[in-house]
Amino acid sequence: MWWQRAWYRSGVHPLLWLLWPLQVLYRFVVQRRRQRFLQNPPKSLAVPVVIVGNITVGGAGKTPTVVALVEWLQAQGHRPGVIARGYGGNGPFPQAVTPQSTAAAVGDEPRLIVLRTGVTMVVDPDRVRAAATLLELDPQISIIVSDDGLQHYALPRDIELVVVDGERLLGNQHQLPLGPLRESQQRLSEVDLVVQNGGAEQAFRHGGDSYYRFELAPLQWRRVSDNVEVSELPAGERVAIAGIANPTRFFETLRAQNQQISDYRAFADHHPFTPADFADWQHVDAILMTEKDAVKCQSFAQEHWYYLPVEAKFSSDFWSAFQQCVDAVVARRQQ
Incomplete structure (x- = not known):
């Protein structure tokens, strides 16, 4: 909007x-x-x-x-546990987040957190209920x-x-x-x-x-389809997508890496990606995205799709x- x-512009419109x-x-x-x-x-x-x-x-x-x-x-x-609202997920709530969970059910960020850390996690808009469920699932937290x-x-x-x-x-x-x-x-x-x-x-x-x-800090590029690290990206035409709150940050990171990008495409934060979103890029050599976007695309990702994890x-x-x-x-x- x-x-x-x-x-975020200078002064008030x-x-x-x-x-x-x-x-x-x-x-x-x-x-x-x-x-x-x-x-x-x-x-x-x-x-x-x-x-x-x-x-x-x-x-x-x-x-x-x-x-x-x-x-x-x-x-x-x-032994930490994590709770979250599960923004963008359809539930039902409360719901435990596992590596097998889908972003459509639990949200993209919760799935990312669990895949990265293996932590016990529960999502629910009612955070108190999420915490209670979390402690029931894992009393050692x-x-x-x-x-x-x-x-x-x-x-x-x-x-x-x-x-x-x-x-x-x-x-x-x-x-x-x-x-x-x-x-x-x-x-x-x-x-x-x-x-x-x-x-x-x-x-x-x-x-x-x-x-x-x-x-x-950017980490090693990974293939979206199987999460495997790649030593270098393929040469040729590359496009970059980002469905995050501040896509400019990701695009600037690519520029800092001297990536040659032919098209930058920003989507809304938490955008629920489908194969149709990639119809314009059937013949490019590489599609680059954030880790948050990758967790929503893995089930239909092609071999030439890659994501860049980052570390705080x-x-x-x-x-x-x-x-x-x-x-x-x-x-x-x-x-």
């Missing part, structure tokens, strides 16, 4: 000001929900809950962050990571981590529908950790010691800070 693009009364109403509702949560927070779950969210609409890099946190927790001897859910105040939380897109930042800094913010920027001072996905070192101003920056690279300072947050929660629960 044009107004969503306008959110004149037509957007027509939505100002709705922003006032939205802000009032959000503040009331937040106040009710602070006055009467939900009862804690049996294990700590880490929420990975954002305060803007659209992708900011939450899924790679969730993958990184899960892998780090596993390496530290924890010692910590839950919630992919999104920062504004899902029915879900108790012990650690809040917010991801900010380092390129688009907070847009015009207005709340919905005048701007992209789900909550005011002040909310960032109330969470435990803020991480910036790429962008300039000082592109985003956030006071305190809870701000960290990370980069999405955090500094040692961030991991020290996250360790302190986890240790503090564990200590508090043992009192």
